[in-house]
Amino acid sequence: MIVVGGDAAGMTAASQARRLRDRDDLEIVAFERGHFTSYSACGIPYWIGGVVDDRDELIARHPATFRESYQIDVRLRHEVTRIDLDRREVVARDLDGDREIRERYDTLMYAVGATPRLPAWADSQVAGIFGVQTLDDGAALRAWLESEPAPRRAVVVGGGYIGVEMAEALIQRGLTVTLVERAEQPMTTVDPDMAVRVADAMRALGIEIRTGVEVTGLRERDGRVTAVVTDDGPVPADVVVLGLGVRPNTALAEAAGLPLGSSGGVRVDRRMRVLGVPDVWAAGDCVESLHRVSGLPVHIPLGTHANKQGRVAGINIGGGYAAFPGVIGTAVTKVCELEVGRTGLREQDAHAAGFEFVSVHVESTNRAGYYPGARPMTVKLIAERPSGRLLGAQIVGWSEAAKRIDALAVALWNEMTVDDMTGLDLGYAPPYAPVWDPVLIAARKAVDALAR
Amino acid sequence: MIVVGGDAAGMTAASQARRLRDRDDLEIVAFERGHFTSYSACGIPYWIGGVVDDRDELIARHPATFRESYQIDVRLRHEVTRIDLDRREVVARDLDGDREIRERYDTLMYAVGATPRLPAWADSQVAGIFGVQTLDDGAALRAWLESEPAPRRAVVVGGGYIGVEMAEALIQRGLTVTLVERAEQPMTTVDPDMAVRVADAMRALGIEIRTGVEVTGLRERDGRVTAVVTDDGPVPADVVVLGLGVRPNTALAEAAGLPLGSSGGVRVDRRMRVLGVPDVWAAGDCVESLHRVSGLPVHIPLGTHANKQGRVAGINIGGGYAAFPGVIGTAVTKVCELEVGRTGLREQDAHAAGFEFVSVHVESTNRAGYYPGARPMTVKLIAERPSGRLLGAQIVGWSEAAKRIDALAVALWNEMTVDDMTGLDLGYAPPYAPVWDPVLIAARKAVDALAR
Incomplete structure (x- = not known):
């Protein structure tokens, strides 16, 4: 078995396969072009922000662990440059030794992740522009922030999760931060009526937000960035962080002839086999997944999916049976104390997928109103008309x-209607909810909206 | 329409019916023997403990609101003493004026709640013994705690939710507190292996816990309690709080000939109609509910059910259609910072209901291990063998x-198997969960246990 890419999906698959097949039965070689294996990419903003002190805390398992406990031949700084399906062979380059290696496989695991989207203007040799997808990316950014002259002005381009989290991280480090977002609100993963609360919370932290603004270029001096240029004028910057999302790494797959889907990711079946290609498996940020609500393929790069998919692939490679059931787009994040959760479809997704729907939102609290520490919480539900089936949900609130x-994700997973949801037996006690849980109030309101 | 009992269930039914039928169409009279309507009984321990300052904060709606905004003729301090089904008449006593009133009904709503279980030894005229079911009970206890000589030593008898919450409330007020529990652990609503963590947390607060001990009597001086007598010796007490659970108030129902179920509560159909009795409805702590997992009738007195049931009854009385789908025993509480959640069946319930099952528990954390503030969290799952259907779940953890x-309650509600649950798309980000959510780890462990 050859594993291409030694992060969450690849190494989970490898160690899961090892649990089922010992080293006499299955030899495992893993090529990773970076310096690390199995780390928490999602933790990088917190390391940059200083919430997490030590980079090593982000590493779930070190190469030595894989070598010693799992007998996996992990080869760091080895970049696979070619996959030959006919010869069942991969060609890898040792980035430090600068030599080429060829290895035969009987089973291939493709798990090369994703790369930050690089706009045309960033495609240059200017120093001070960073994505934060890999731990190597994060280390480079941290080194830049700690270099002299110390960067003081940061511009974050794009207001998805990474952009929002990085803006908070950089302001926590004491930089001035401007977030530039093309859309009308940052946090485009929720509907604009919910995202406006996130924008307010970011402004309260001191982050400047410029929406409806597009970056068109850079200015530099002596090879270092000095500003981003936008269609609304220049914004000074000693450091620029890209939060424009990521695209699946598929160059290698495409060259080898692996099938790509409409979302851009490698196409796989439920068992994480690459469609129509014998003995080749794929998982993680480089594949596309079925969205269980829209029925459409989507590319949702998240560690939790990468781990689940890697486990499924590993069980199947090990001779067991497992299937990945698809995703529903659940995600959580926070801006300072403001917490954001979402699952299923946004309004625009529901439109695009052809649903008719109603949407409601309710203002409630996380605790009984009289209980100390009760804070506002907004729940939004989107329900199919006329069936009442829950299509999506979003929560924004100040704590807990x-x-x-x-709970809404599990309701949606089970295709519950909002009418059924009004009867749900959810936990109630004054420190945890009003006697009518905000989720139940929202479900009742959706039922009323459907009746109109 | 006559409402017997003016708390959550009765007043929710009344106001819901009013929304659908105006005063020309439906006259509503509500008799309440206490001084209050629609208050949060679940908030009483927090008021006693001083977490909530003002009693009035616990009152969701005052009688004046019902009278003015809902045109409901609320009569406080009126105790209904007899229901005559043949004459469609209730007899009520005005407790202050000491006179009797007769009123005819076309629709009767029976919502008289529950009363703390009174052991034989407490059936006396000794002062200083309190239940905490009604706001009047709470007010009496608070007055006693503030009287002279100020009580200093409290004994709480019984370690259910109310007992545990009251023990915490009393120690917060500066009393010494001993909890006496017949079982091997307090917090018998979860399995003993989980309850032991609750007991440890209570001891850490300074609460003395005496388990396997039964109270057999009282000692008194000048009509005031001085100790409880147990089968393990006397325990000094200036105040005794009963936490032995509650029993549905059914004396009136029984005398009238309303049907009672095996759990002791009034039997109702899905629309909250008293079984086989035309135009009589019941809801709240005085009725029994269907447990959706065991299929057995249960008596679970909780404000959240009372409100839902009252709403269902009110919609039906108003001419609409609504059904109460039953309960699954979800509940949450806390002891200081230790949080406890449970849903479905405990091991002993699963045995009693005839299930074969496996149970597993996992130790994990509420956040990514490297994220500041990560605290231990234990998740226990009980799954039917061999089907894998989730039967029950319990969580004990230190925050959030x-x-x-x-989420587990919704999974259980939808009769998910633990195998299906391993694929659930739950929210992941380092401040909220490890990359494998504790719920998913537990589901995987249950799958493994089923395979053995």
Whole structure:
């Protein structure tokens, strides 16, 4: 078995396969072009912001662990440059030794992740422009922030999760931060009526937000960035962080002839086999997944999916049976104390997928109103008309709010209607909810909206 | 329409019916023997403990609101003493004026709640013994605590929710507190292996816990309690709080000939009609409910059910259609910072209901291990063998733990198997969960246990 890419998906698949097949039965070689294996990419903003002190805390398992406990031949700084399906062979380059290696496989695991989207203007040799997808990316950014002269002005381009989290991280480090977002609100993963609360919270932290603004170029001096140029004038910058999302790494797959889907990711079946290609598996940020609500393929790069998919692939490679059931787009994040949760479809997704729907939102609190520490919480539901089936949900609130999305995610997973949801037996006690849980109030309001 | 009992269930039914039928169409009279309507009984321990300052904060709606905004003729301090089904008449006593009133009904709403279980030894005229079911009970206890000589030593008898919450409330007020519990652990609403963590947290607060001990009597001086007598010796007490659970108030129902179920509560159909009795409805702590997992009738007195049931009854009385789908036993509480959530069946319930099952528990954390503030969290799952259907779940953890039971409650509600649950798309970000959510780890462990 050859694993291409030694992060969450690849190494989870490898170690899962090892649990089922010992080294006499299955030899495993893993090529990773970076310096690390199995780390928490999602933790990088917190390391940059200083919330997490030590980079090593982000590493779930070190190469030595894989070598010793799992007998996996991990080869760091080895970049696979070619996959030959006919010869069942990969060609890898040792980035330090600068030599080429060829290895035969009987089973291939493709798990090369994703790369930050690079706009045309960033395609240059100007120093001070960073994505934050890999731990190597994060280390480079941190080194830049700690270099002399110390950067003081940061511009974050794009207001998705990474952009929002990085803006907070950089302001926590004491930089002035401007977030530039093309859309009308940052946090485009929720509907604009919910995102406006996130924008307000970011402004309250001191982050300047410029929406409806597009970056068109850079200015530099002595090879270092000095500003981003936008269609609304220049914004000074000693450091620029890209938060424009990521695209699946598929160059290698495409060259080898692996099938790509409409979302851009590698196409796989439920068992994480690459469609129509014998003995080749793929998982993680480089594949596309089925969205269980829209029925459409989507590319949702998230560690939780990468781990689940890697486990499924590993069980199947090991001779067991497992299937990945698809995703529903659940995600949580926070801006300072403001918590955001979402699952399923936004209004624009529901439109695009052809649903008719109603949407409601309710203002409630995370605790009984009389209980100390009660804070506002907004729940939004989107329900199909006329069936009442839940299509999407979003929560924004000031504490103990984000993870409540899980109850809605499980309701959505099970295709519950909002009418059924009004009867749900959810946990009630004054420190945890009003006697009518905000989720139940929202479900009742959606039922009323459907009746109109 | 006559409403017997003016708390959550009765007044919710009345106001819901009013929304659908105006005063020309439906006259509503509500008799309440206490001084209050629609208050949060669940908030009483927090008022006693001083977490909530003002009693009035616990009152959701005052009688004046019902009278003015809902045109409901609320009569406080009126105790209904007899229901005559043949004559469609109730007899009520004005407790202050000491006179009797007769009123005819076309629709009767029976919502008289529950009363703390009174052991034989407490059936006396000794002062200083309190239940905490009604706001009047709470007011009496608070007055006693503030009287002279100020009580210093409290004994709480019984370690259910109310007992545990009251023990915490009393120690917060500066009393010494001993909790006496017949079982091997307090917090018998979860399995003993989970309850032991609750007991440890209570001891850490300074609460003395005496388990396996039964109270057999009282000692008194000048009509005031001085100790409880147990089968393990006397325990000094200036105040005794009963936490032995409650029993549905059914004396009136029984005398009238309303049907009672095996759990002791009034039997109702899905629309909250008293079974086989025309135009009589019942809801709240005085009725029994269907447990959706065991299929058995249960008596679970909780404000959240009372409100839902009252709403269902009110919609039906108003001419609409609504059904109460039953309960699954979800509940949350806390002891200081330790949070407890539970849903479905405990091991002993699963045995009693005839299930074969496996149970697993996992130790994890509420956040990514490297994220500041990560605290231990234990998740226990009980799954039917061999089907894998989730039967019950319990969570104990140190922060942001209890409400996570809701995701498990929704899974259980939808009769998910633990195998299906391993694929659930739950919210992941380092401040909210490890990359493998504790719920998913537990589901995987249950799958493994089923395979053995």
